[in-house]
Amino acid sequence: MYKILKAGQLAANIYEMVVDAPRVAKRCLPGQFIIAKADEVGERIPLTICDYDREAGTITIVFQPIGASTEKFAQLKTGDSFRDFVGPLGQPSELCLESSLEETKKKRILFVAGGVGTAPVYPQAKWLYEHGIEADVIIGAKTKDLVIMEDKFKSVCGNLYITTDDGSYGRSGMVTKVIEDLHEKEGKSYDHCVAIGPMIMMKFCCLTTKKYNLKTIVSMNPIMVDGTGMCGACRVMVGDEVKFACVDGPEFDGHLIDFDAAMKRQAMYKTEEGRKLLEFREGKTHHGGCGNCGGDK
Numbered sequence: 657m658y659k660i661l662k663a664g665q666l667a668a669n670i671y672e673m674v675v676d677a678p679r680v681a682k683r684c685l686p687g688q689f690i691i692a693k694a695d696e697v698g699e700r701i702p703l704t705i706c707d708y709d710r711e712a713g714t715i716t717i718v719f720q721p722i723g724a725s726t727e728k729f730a731q732l733k734t735g736d737s738f739r740d741f742v743g744p745l746g747q748p749s750e751l752c753l754e755s756s757l758e759e760t761k762k763k764r765i766l767f768v769a770g771g772v773g774t775a776p777v778y779p780q781a782k783w784l785y786e787h788g789i790e791a792d793v794i795i796g797a798k799t800k801d802l803v804i805m806e807d808k809f810k811s812v813c814g815n816l817y818i819t820t821d822d823g824s825y826g827r828s829g830m831v832t833k834v835i836e837d838l839h840e841k842e843g844k845s846y847d848h849c850v851a852i853g854p855m856i857m858m859k860f861c862c863l864t865t866k867k868y869n870l871k872t873i874v875s876m877n878p879i880m881v882d883g884t885g886m887c888g889a890c891r892v893m894v895g896d897e898v899k900f901a902c903v904d905g906p907e908f909d910g911h912l913i914d915f916d917a918a919m920k921r922q923a924m925y926k927t928e929e930g931r932k933l934l935e936f937r938e939g940k941t942h943h944g945g946c947g948n949c950g951g952d953k
């Protein structure tokens with residue numbers, strides 16, 4: 657059992673929990689995820705790690721209830737426990753590797769964080785800051801009340817640009833407008849961008865950054881289901897290569913992803929008929945596991 661040391665809300669329908677998970681906290685890096693299960697019969701929910709404290713042995717997760725299992729998570733209180741809390745899983749962010757730190761230090765980095773996707777950006781900005789790199793960060797939210805983690809970001813980034821769709825706080829408009837304004841009106845330019853948020857946001861961020869020839873990494877966490885490489889839900893074409901977000905990612909070069917195809921596949925995967933059709937079309941590459949085991953049956 658994994659005790660919830662602190663349970664709270666960051667905004668309406670956005671929950672934050674600090675979980676006692678020393679083995680995960682000891683080894684995780686920004687960009688990796690955990691799989692949580694509320695009880696024995698609950699669904700496995702993959703969530704990108706939003707913060708970790710190696711000394712305290714804790715992992716922070718942030719989530720938005722979108723189904724029965726995450727609804728159940730939201731009802732858990734301080735002192736309750738998760739039945740399972742497995743990780744760290746997936747590949748760390750390429751920006752947060754000691755092995756390429758000297759190269760990373762030469763880059764001007766921009767993070768684009770949208771809605772709930774703001775939370776997984778935080779450990780990356782924090783890791784870079786702790787290694788002497790101050791990245792710029794754009795946070796986008798629908799409205800003022802949905803802007804999360806502003807103060808936490810202020811202490812770990814260079815410039816922080818906040819924008820709301822309705823103009824109720826910070827700048828007005830979507831994150832893509834800020835990317836354009838920074839480049840076209842405010843004399844900024846970057847070498848590396850990381851965009852994390854809803855699929856549609858990541859799609860339009862990539863279309864925008866292509867104009868500036870700005871390499872853009874995205875997190876394909878939203879298409880993951882079981883997080884084990886077995887169910888086939890997170891299969892995604894990256895250029896002409898078949899990848900599985902939960903094993904090879906979750907982060908990929910966004911300019912190599914066909915977001916329309918990925919969103920269409922995500923919708924198809926939700927029905928049994930759709931899964932059967934995908935399995936038929938994709939054959940042995942449908943699953944990330946052995947390819948023959950029928951992991952989603």
Ligand code: NAD
Binds near residue numbers: 772798
């Ligand atoms: P949201 O719909 O409020 O969008 C957040 C921001 O994204 C907006 O304020 C806007 O600036 C930008 N955006 C949205 N649509 C856009 C468009 N068409 N063009 C340009 N910019 C656009 O976000 P939300 O409701 O918090 O998002 C929930 C989604 O976030 C869930 O579907 C979840 O899957 C996803 N999510 C993704 C990750 C990840 O790792 N990629 C992590 C957590 C959550």
Ligand code: FES
Binds near residue numbers: 883
């Ligand atoms: Fe990656 Fe199931 S979530 S294969």
